[in-house]
Amino acid sequence: MTRRLTVAAILALLTVVFATRTGVKAQAPSGPVEAIVADEKGKPIEDAVVFLTPLGTTPAAPPSSTALMDQHDKEFVPYVLPVYVGTRVTFPNRDNIRHHVYSFSSAKKFELPLYIGTPAAPVVFDKPGVVALGCNIHDWMLAYIYVLTTPYFVKTAADGKARLEGLAPGAYEARVWHPRLRGDADKTGKPLPLAAGEPAQVSFVVSLKSEWRIPRKFVEPYRGS
């Protein structure tokens, strides 16, 4: 309880600081935005990235940040990592074996040849787009880094829901992306006007493609032992 209060206090402080520093006239934020993503059958979709783009204005770039893409038990964690463009992502290897992380995606082509521990230099994702991550020696390892041009994004939980708070009131366009999204994320846009202090809701019904992921069980039959 005290912890949560502390977090809230820090967030409030940050907001104030942020507002003060950007010179934007301090203004009451909009209420929480609740996003729900489900497929055609109403099944909630996890790991969908809901992102809001303010209309008419260019959102102020957040200070450069870092993010983590762990490799744990021969899996990437998290499966989907949305980042603001320019974010530096480190790939710490928490397994006791090496991994060979690579991406041939046009948004970011890179390769971290077999390594243990955390590579010295983080990878900067400076182009928006989808970066599919793989491991050369573990075919089933698959993760996505979604590089966004807006700082307002959130990832849905297992119940398909996500919550976004502290946005300035105004006109936004809400969009959704998922690694298996059928079609273009840019075309999922929905206008979302946000009023000060008022909660908003946005829901997406999306269609997913089948997964190409190579099943792990066939590769590691003795995993349990």
Place this chain on the structure above:
Amino acid sequence: MIRTPEGYPSLIPPRRGGSVATVHFPKVRSFRSFRGQLVVVFVGLFAVILATCFLVVAAAVRANARSAINEELRLAGTLFVRQLEARSQQLLTATRLLSGDFALKTAAATADQATTRSVLANHRQRISADVLILLEPDGTIAADTRDPGHQGAAFPLPRLLEAAEQTGDVSQIAAMDGGLYRLAIVPLLAPDPIAWLCAGFAIDDRTAVDLRSVTNLHVSFFRRQEPGLVVQASTLDGADREELQRGLAGIRRDGVVQLAGQPHVVRVERISDDVAVVLQRPLAEALAANQGLFRTLFAVGGAGLILALLGAIVLARRTSRPVQALVGAAQHVAAGDFSATVSVRRRDELGELGTTFNAMLAGLRDRERVRAELQRAERLKRFFSPQLAELLSAGDESMLASHRREITVLFCDLRGFTAFAEKADPEDVMRLLRDYHTTVGALISRYEGTLERFTGDGLMVFFNDPVPCPDPAARAVQMAVAMRDGVQGLLDEWRRRGFALGFGTGVDMGYATVGRIGYEGRFDYAAIGTVTNLSARLCQEASDGQILVSQRVYAEVENLVEAEALGTLALRGFVRPLQAFSVLRLRAARPEAAPADARSRQPLSKDEGR
């Protein structure tokens, strides 16, 4: 003299036809005869049954062989398809392995075209594939080991790519650019699909030969090309390929195709939409196993046919032989020969027929014999007394043999006949003789005398031979009286005309030798002995109207007649004088004295005659 046109008639009845042996049968023609027909029908029926059995068995065997081959081909087809699938799976695995290569991924994702092609060429060798193609996710060719110029062109098998998109990967035999390939398409995952990797193995004649080792059957790959199938690879040589291709029209799954004049059972396995594999085997190979059966069948059938033929011939002979015998006998009968008999020793209808036929023949023979006897008797009666004629016609020739018998002999002749014959016209002489003979002839018949001879006006008659009678002397005397009376009436008429004619009679009795005398072709029945001479002398002694009898005769008939003794006569040629009697008339007639109808009397046996 007794004259007969034929001399003494033979006592053996004449035959009109020849002997049995010489009767000619018409020759039996092979197939028109009853026997031939029987054999033909019997053997024909058997042959038809045999042929039917053979055809049925042959059809069953063929059907069996066909179904055995079909089953074999079906199994082989299943095995073959599985083999193909296994090979496809191998190819898929190899291709999938290849697609995991990081350098390939890297090259595909980042490097230039030349490098990508180079990697592909290198990797093609790794799995010994004939072709390796890298496809963009949208299906355009990114790189092709066959021809760099293919880059940018659309993949020729979009449906295969669709299938790969559906299922993740695909392996299939497909026709591509005029050739057949076993193709595997797998995604290039990095780790998202960034491209498709398509590996292909050409299917050519070598492949077919290689696959033949699996099933030991001829293998042909066909590509669908409207309106039919076109051979792409095969273990067959050129001419057979063409024939097979033509023969496949209209065969969906199983069928028979003529290759080089030999029927081949084929099975079509459709392994994809436009590719089919045809397995085949010569029907003769499967039928070869049944050759032994057919040989046995032929041998048994042939033996059966021969046995049936022999049996039919034997049966036909057994059946037709009595029929032919009956026909032959009937022909004898038709020719008038009733002597034949048929020998049919059977218990069936034919045997009955034979027995009946024999009975009929016996009846005919009896009738014929009776008829012949009657005829002969009629003839004989013209020359003999009815009794002799009957004896002769009954075939009793023993009478003709020379024998001694006591007989009563009567001689008579006309007095003055020689003078009359000289004076009178020959016509008158003949008329007189005819009337005279008619008169005495009737009496001889009536009294059953045996006319031994007549010479013009004289004649000799004896009794008790050859037919014995109980009273020969009485009969002779009675007949003599009857003759005298009958002839006197006749002579009266001629006397009135001026011809002095008289009638004298002599009768004696005694033993004489009687029988056939003469030579072959001319015989008489004659009596020789003193009795004939004495009666002739008595006749000579007799005057007109006088009946002279000897002492012995008179002793026999003295109760019947009135006579006067003439005392002792010295007759010429006789040493001892003879007591002679002249019969004047018969005593008052007793009913039994004169025989009634001669025919009513039964001839007596020789013993009774004594």
